[in-house]
Amino acid sequence: MEVPGPRALRPLPGVRRRVTLDPQRAGDDRQRLARALRDLRKASGLSGERLARRCNMSQSKISRIENGRALPSVVDVERVLLALSVDAATRDELLNLARVANTExxxxxxxxxxxxxxxxxxxxxxxxxxxxxxxxxxxxxxxxxxxxxxxxxxxxxxxxxxxxxxxxxxxxxxxxxxxxxxxxxxxxxxxxxxxxxxxxxxxxxxxxxxxxxxxxxxxxxxxxxxxxxxxxxxxxxxxxxxxxxxxxxxxxxxxxxxxxxxxxxxxxxxxxxxxxxxxxxxxxxxxxxxxxxxxxxxxxxx
The missing domain is CATH 3.30.870.10 (Endonuclease Chain A)
Incomplete structure (x- = not known):
């Protein structure tokens, strides 16, 4: 199953439309980011292995990111979102969330x-x-x-x-x-x-x-x-x-x-x-x- 076009993926309910920088909540944002990336991948029909190939990452890294065991950099998130062809609004929202998660x-x-x-x-x-x-x-x-x-x-x-x-x-x-x-x-x-x-x-x-x-x-x-x-x-x-x-x-x-x-x-x-x-x-x-x-x-x- 191929990845849907950019309009096929809508912003997830669990992700806020506006993300504000609150460093003390970075742990919660990290878990929200992990869930959002996992749900987007599943909605696209891609396996973790196929997504990893598209992102030039290891499958184990994709798994750790989606389970919240590894904190992805903003660049990592950008590569995943590009591979999933998400719409612009979701892309901007998750990249903002990644910046917050990378701040403590x-x-x-x-x-x-x-x-x-x-x-x-x-x-x-x-x-x-x-x-x-x-x-x-x-x-x-x-x-x-x-x-x-x-x-x-x-x-x-x-x-x-x-x-x-x-x-x-x-x-x-x-x-x-x-x-x-x-x-x-x-x-x-x-x-x-x-x-x-x-x-x-x-x-x-x-x-x-x-x-x-x-x-x-x-x-x-x-x-x-x-x-x-x-x-x-x-x-x-x-x-x-x-x-x-x-x-x-x-x-x-x-x-x-x-x-x-x-x-x-x-x-x-x-x-x-x-x-x-x-x-x-x-x-x-x-x-x-x-x-x-x-x-x-x-x-x-x-």
């Missing part, structure tokens, strides 16, 4: 309730599986680079909803830093001048933190760059984000973290990192900048 929001309030140390284990797992990590840091030094004193100041925020027991989290964060010495992994940390000079701690602690950045930048698998305010930039440094290879990007906000898996979102952040990287100081220039900032923190105040 981790609420900082939930992290505090669970215990901040769980977050450190999640990060350690991401760092353990990735081989090339890129960190864009417009406001603060990130955990892998922090001294214990800076770390405690960064985690012990005096405002809600971020307040929580940080003792175990600090210990696990320090343990995570061992990954920097794994020669099979590459790290690139790009800080703005604001992140370097933002006085989160007392000046001596800030000076020690910058000295640590200089020291870590000499590791063969670690690059630390600085975006100085003197550079002409056409893009503002809006968010902290981390790229794990080309598979996942996390974006930090005041109230939580957004996890993006859509290849288009990842490619956009790769381009952003490259844009700022090309306009930054690296190597000896970066180290000279950091040492000068450290000396400024140590300069006696009147």
């Amino acid at each position: 929001f981790r609420d900082i309030r939930a992290s505090v309730r669970r215990g901040l140390h769980h977050r450190q284990r999640e990060l350690a797992a991401l760092e353990g599986t990735a081989t090339h990590m890129r960190y864009f840091l417009p406001s603060l030094v990130t955990g892998l680079l922090q001294t214990p004193e800076y770390m405690r100041a960064a985690m012990d925020m005096p405002i809600e909803p971020a307040k929580g027991d940080t003792t175990r989290a600090v210990a696990l964060k320090l343990e995570r830093q061992r990954v920097l010495h794994d020669p099979s992994k590459r790290f690139e940390f790009l800080l703005t001048e604001q992140a370097v000079t933002w006085r989160l701690c007392a000046p001596p602690v800030m000076a020690l933190q910058l000295d640590r950045l200089v020291s870590l930048s000499r590791l063969p698998n670690v690059r630390i760059g600085v975006v100085p305010t003197t550079r002409d930039l056409g893009v503002g440094p809006m968010n902290t984000f981390t790229l794990y290879d080309r598979h996942l990007v996390t974006v930090e906000t005041f109230t939580g973290q957004i996890v993006l898996r859509d290849p288009k979102d990842i490619a956009h952040h790769v381009s952003l990192f490259a844009y700022f990287s090309d306009r930054s100081l690296w190597g000896n220039e970066s180290r000279s900048f950091l040492l000068a900032a450290s000396r400024e923190f140590m300069r006696p105040r009147e």
